Amino acid sequence: MELLYSSCVGLLVACGVFLILRARTFPVVLGLTMLSYAVNLFLFASGRLTMNKAAVLGFSDGYADPLPQALVLTAIVIGFAMTAFVVILAIRGRADLGNDHVNGSEVTTSSRNVGSQRKEQSKA
Amino acid sequence: MTQHLTSLPVLLPMLAAIFMLMPPCGKNLRARRIVSVGMGVITTVASAILLLMTQEHGTSVYAIGNWSAPFGIVLIADPLSALLVTLTSFLGLVCGLYSCAGDDERGSFFHPLLHFLVLGVNGAFLTGDAFNLFVFFEVLLIASYSLLMHGGDKRNTRAALQYVILNLVGSSVFLIALGILYGTLGTLNMADMAQKVTQLQGDDVYLAKIGGLLLLVVFALKGALLPLHLWLPNTYSTAMPVVAALFAIMTKVGVYSMMRVYTLIFGEEAGELSHMAQNWLWWLAIATIVMGAIGVLASQDLRKMVANLVVVSVGTLVALVAVQTVQSSAAAIYYLVHSTLVSAALFLLADLIARQRGKVADRITAGRPVSQPLLLGGAFLVAAVAVIGMPPLSGFVGKVWILRSTLDAPYGNWFWLVYLVASLAILVSVSKAGSTVFWHQTGKGDSEQERAHPAQLCAVMLLVLCTPLMVIFAGPLSEYALLAAQELHDFTGLLQDVLGGVN
Numbered sequence: 001m002e003l004l005y006s007s008c009v010g011l012l013v014a015c016g017v018f019l020i021l022r023a024r025t026f027p028v029v030l031g032l033t034m035l036s037y038a039v040n041l042f043l044f045a046s047g048r049l050t051m052n053k054a055a056v057l058g059f060s061d062g063y064a065d066p067l068p069q070a071l072v073l074t075a076i077v078i079g080f081a082m083t084a085f086v087v088i089l090a091i092r093g094r095a096d097l098g099n100d101h102v103n104g105s106e107v108t109t110s111s112r113n114v115g116s117q118r119k120e121q122s123k124a
Numbered sequence: 125m126t127q128h129l130t131s132l133p134v135l136l137p138m139l140a141a142i143f144m145l146m147p148p149c150g151k152n153l154r155a156r157r158i159v160s161v162g163m164g165v166i167t168t169v170a171s172a173i174l175l176l177m178t179q180e181h182g183t184s185v186y187a188i189g190n191w192s193a194p195f196g197i198v199l200i201a202d203p204l205s206a207l208l209v210t211l212t213s214f215l216g217l218v219c220g221l222y223s224c225a226g227d228d229e230r231g232s233f234f235h236p237l238l239h240f241l242v243l244g245v246n247g248a249f250l251t252g253d254a255f256n257l258f259v260f261f262e263v264l265l266i267a268s269y270s271l272l273m274h275g276g277d278k279r280n281t282r283a284a285l286q287y288v289i290l291n292l293v294g295s296s297v298f299l300i301a302l303g304i305l306y307g308t309l310g311t312l313n314m315a316d317m318a319q320k321v322t323q324l325q326g327d328d329v330y331l332a333k334i335g336g337l338l339l340l341v342v343f344a345l346k347g348a349l350l351p352l353h354l355w356l357p358n359t360y361s362t363a364m365p366v367v368a369a370l371f372a373i374m375t376k377v378g379v380y381s382m383m384r385v386y387t388l389i390f391g392e393e394a395g396e397l398s399h400m401a402q403n404w405l406w407w408l409a410i411a412t413i414v415m416g417a418i419g420v421l422a423s424q425d426l427r428k429m430v431a432n433l434v435v436v437s438v439g440t441l442v443a444l445v446a447v448q449t450v451q452s453s454a455a456a457i458y459y460l461v462h463s464t465l466v467s468a469a470l471f472l473l474a475d476l477i478a479r480q481r482g483k484v485a486d487r488i489t490a491g492r493p494v495s496q497p498l499l500l501g502g503a504f505l506v507a508a509v510a511v512i513g514m515p516p517l518s519g520f521v522g523k524v525w526i527l528r529s530t531l532d533a534p535y536g537n538w539f540w541l542v543y544l545v546a547s548l549a550i551l552v553s554v555s556k557a558g559s560t561v562f563w564h565q566t567g568k569g570d571s572e573q574e575r576a577h578p579a580q581l582c583a584v585m586l587l588v589l590c591t592p593l594m595v596i597f598a599g600p601l602s603e604y605a606l607l608a609a610q611e612l613h614d615f616t617g618l619l620q621d622v623l624g625g626v627n
Contacts, residue, residue, distance in 0.1 A: 020289070020293065025285070028289055032289070032292050032293070032296075035293070035296045036292075036296060038296075039296045039299045039300055039303070040299075042299075042300055042303045043299055043302070043303040043306075045303070045307075046302075046303040046304070046306045046307035047306070047307075048307075067306070067312075068303075068306065071255055071302070071306075071312075074255070074259060075299055078259070078262045078295075081262075081266060082262070082266065082288075082292055082295070085266065085269055085270075085288065086288055086289065086292060089269075089273070089281075089284060089285055089288055090285070092273075092281055093281050093282065093285045096277075096278045096281040096282075097278060097281060097282060102285060102286060102289065103282070103286075104278075104281075104282040104285075
């Protein structure tokens with residue numbers, strides 16, 4: 001189980017980092033979400049992985065560490081709020097900057113032309 | 125009542141912010157302003173009382189919900205955190221006052237967000253629990269995201285997008301670091317962590333080291349240490365000046381967290397892990413000073429220059445954190461207060477100057493004269509002298525203290541060289557900026573030019589006057605800084621205070 005669990009975390013982090021480095025707002029948002037899933041799983045594992053144990057004393061023969069569960073809960077709530085914010089910000093960025101690049105400008109020439117065309121259209 | 129005093133700097137801004145969102149103030153800007161400034165005053169007074177109390181009776185520990193230390197979350201008010209909380213509350217009050225002149229009309233919810241930011245920063249300074257530190261970081265960050273967008277334009281959206289994404293990645297790294305540390309140490313209470321670090325064995329030592337260094341990455345990001353400082357000049361110079369002035373405290377949260385983590389948890393007593401980040405911090409700090417100074421020289425407008433000055437001050441502070449002696453920490457504490465107040469004052473002054481110069485705004489070129497040259501010029505002169513570190517103002521006291529405390533540090537001569545050359549660069553560019561803006565004039569100002577609002581002037585003067593006051597009361601202040609530094613380095617004392625008879 002440890003191997004499966006840790007490779008899940010690793011895969012999620014790898015995907016998340018890859019998507020964030022795409023530097024376009026939608027992939028970046030997805031990447032951040034994946035990264036936060038990975039982080040939540042990781043936090044959960046920091047209290048050791050146990051099967052069929054309650055997080056309350058006396059409900060099973062052993063007990064699972066309750067603290068990481070509380071930490072993950074907090075982290076999920078915060079992660080949701082932040083993701084919601086960054087989604088709204090990405091939409092606004094798309095509207096304000098004319099494209100979805102994180103830097104607000106395209107690198108390639110062809111897409112720059114698209115941007116300027118759009119500006120002209122909006123002016124007209 | 126007095127035992128609850130420690131929690132007031134966190135609770136009061138929260139109550140103020142929530143109250144301002146509710147019906148009586150919800151739609152009424154005037155009422156909201158009154159409540160905002162009023163609650164700002166109350167928070168500042170409560171923080172100041174806390175400061176006096178910690179000076180008299182020493183560190184006070186507040187267990188939230190009466191759950192005692194290693195299990196529950198504690199708020200620790202030692203002299204250092206009490207001082208920083210007072211500084212934050214004061215800064216919040218001043219920025220709230222400044223924004224009453226009209227900045228708060230440019231978007232909704234300025235005042236509640238300001239109080240939420242103060243809540244987050246105060247909480248981060250007071251908390252004694254690493255995960256709770258993360259939560260307060262997020263509180264202050266989400267308030268700062270919204271404040272950054274407040275009344276902004278396109279340039280602002282771009283900077284905000286980068287800032288938000290960078291900080292979200294930073295938060296993930298923070299959580300990973302906390303997970304590693306919890307996995308190895310089995311606790312997240314900072315004092316308990318410090319105790320457990322000494323008992324680590326085998327591979328856990330390396331794991332804890334990884335966790336600690338990941339924390340360093342996070343704090344370096346929040347504190348804008350090289351190479352993670354590139355977001356700062358852009359973000360601070362595109363934000364509304366009053367927001368940037370408020371943000372002057374935010375980089376200090378990163379520096380403060382470094383002080384806590386690397387002098388308490390991974391400090392003297394930590395065995396194999398003691399001083400693990402010292403070398404990193406030292407060289408990165410020196411490089412940050414160099415980059416900041418180059419940034420100051422290259423700045424084309426006042427706000428960008430001040431943003432780069434913030435980078436220089438962060439570099440200086442982190443170098444002092446890396447030295448890790450009581451003297452250097454005391455110098456850092458004095459300099460921290462000074463640099464926060466002065467950079468906030470300069471941000472606000474840059475805004476006033478920009479408003480009065482019309483189209484030229486705050487670019488450092490010849491333009492039409494400002495309508496209140498004596499007042500603004502005088503304030504700018506005082507702030508500039510302070511920020512450069514020339515006698516007789518507080519920057520000079522701070523600088524002498526910094527140089528003296530790094531005299532015996534390994535590679536201290538490098539720091540002297542870099543710091544003095546950087547100061548020269550700052551001297552050149554700030555004096556050039558000042559003389560260009562105030563003396564190099566083209567055309568005449570018309571009579572209908574905008575004049576500064578009394579609230580704005582009052583706020584700026586409050587900040588600018590702090591500098592001479594910090595010199596006049598340099599004696600008691602430096603004694604207090606020394607006391608705070610001693611408490612910061614007092615490992616066993618803190619353990620005793622926080623954990624008491626538990627272990």
